[in-house]
Amino acid sequence: MRAGWTPPGPPTGFPRIPGNEFAGVIDVLGEGVTGFTEGQHVLGFTVGSGHAEYVVVETGQVAPRPAALPWEVAGALSAAHTADSALRELAVGAGEVLLVHAAAGGVGSAAVQLGVRGGATVIGTAREDNHDYLRSLGALPVAYGPGLLDRVRELAPAGVDAALDGAGGDALEVSLLLVQDRDRILTLTEHRRAQELGIRVVRTGHTAARRAELAELVARGELAVHIRRTYPLAQAADAHRDVESGHGRGRVVLTTE
Numbered sequence: 001m002r003a004g005w006t007p008p009g010p011p012t013g014f015p016r017i018p019g020n021e022f023a024g025v026i027d028v029l030g031e032g033v034t035g036f037t038e039g040q041h042v043l044g045f046t047v048g049s050g051h052a053e054y055v056v057v058e059t060g061q062v063a064p065r066p067a068a069l070p071w072e073v074a075g076a077l078s079a080a081h082t083a084d085s086a087l088r089e090l091a092v093g094a095g096e097v098l099l100v101h102a103a104a105g106g107v108g109s110a111a112v113q114l115g116v117r118g119g120a121t122v123i124g125t126a127r128e129d130n131h132d133y134l135r136s137l138g139a140l141p142v143a144y145g146p147g148l149l150d151r152v153r154e155l156a157p158a159g160v161d162a163a164l165d166g167a168g169g170d171a172l173e174v175s176l177l178l179v180q181d182r183d184r185i186l187t188l189t190e191h192r193r194a195q196e197l198g199i200r201v202v203r204t205g206h207t208a209a210r211r212a213e214l215a216e217l218v219a220r221g222e223l224a225v226h227i228r229r230t231y232p233l234a235q236a237a238d239a240h241r242d243v244e245s246g247h248g249r250g251r252v253v254l255t256t257e
Contacts, residue, residue: 018240019050019254023065023074033059041065043074043215045081045206051236053256063212066219073218073225076251078206079106080114080214080225083164085205086186087114090162094119097156099178102166103139104130106225106251107188111164112139113223123155125171130249137224149174164202165190172199226250232257 023043026036036042036059044062049055065074086107092098098115102108103124115122116138124139125148131141142151144167152160152174161184163175168189175185176197186202187194194201217223228250231239239252 017049017052019052020047021045021075021078022050022055023071024055024256027054035059036062041067041074043069043077043211044208045078045211051233051254053233060208063208063215066215068219069215072227072230072253072255074215076106076225076227076253077211077214077218078204079251080110080218080223081206081211082188082202082204083107083110083114084210084214086164086188086202087111087118088205089200089203090164090184090186092118092120092162095121096161097121097123097159099123099125099152099156099160099163099175100139100166101125101164101171101175103134103141104249105166108164108166109133109137109226109250110223112137117222121156123152123160125167133249144171149177152178164188168193172197227253229253230255 026038026040026042029036029038042062043065044057046055046057046061092115098120100108100111100122103112104126112122112124112134122139123142124134125142125144126134128143134141140155160178163179163185165172165175165187166189172187172190172193179185182198185199187199188202191201218225226249228248229242230253233254233256236254239254242252
């Protein structure tokens with residue numbers, strides 16, 4: 001959106017507040033709302049307007065925040081939710097080989113953990129300084145760059161069953177050469193290229209119920225969400241530039257305090 005182009009979806013008008021996830025305290029309940037109380041700690045998702053001190057949402061967009069879940073993590077669960085939706089759409093099963101590009105990022109690291117948790121062998125592409133991190137999550141790391149195709153084939157001589165692309169560029173082309181069924185390739189970044197190649201873009205499929213389940217996994221220490229940096233809301237533009245750099249491990253979070 002900052003670059004002047006957004007993926008297919010609802011029309012974008014301006015002025016517009018970005019941000020699709022949040023965590024906070026319920027200030028006021030709408031008339032007839034049940035199941036929540038004013039002052040309750042919640043987390044949730046929205047289509048835009050999340051980068052703000054106040055946001056108005058439907059009850060189906062929020063879930064209780066587990067007490068053991070830090071605020072900055074509670075407000076950064078969309079990546080895990082997106083990864084979960086992607087792996088369900090790819091139908092990754094036990095014993096299969098999953099290739100995750102940009103595996104050290106927010107969505108990538110969650111996809112690695114959820115894939116391993118489901119019994120898959122996960123190969124993750126990342127810069128070499130993130131390889132130990134990927135190993136700690138249970139992935140087989142490989143470096144970006146020339147020779148990527150051969151390096152993945154060395155780790156998966158019987159082939160790759162599914163691929164989740166969070167890097168774009170050459171990574172998408174490598175996935176096409178490794179995965180026989182094009183329907184089992186999803187991308188997060190290359191929307192235009194995906195349209196040209198007939199590859200699907202990840203559909204989030206977020207629900208409050210599943211968000212609550214993932215929040216409990218994180219609160220119990222069964223799923224890790226790495227926060228690489230927090231920025232005050234007034235420095236949102238700096239946070240966006242940080243994300244756009246394409247470097248770094250984990251999530252960038254905006255705080256209101």
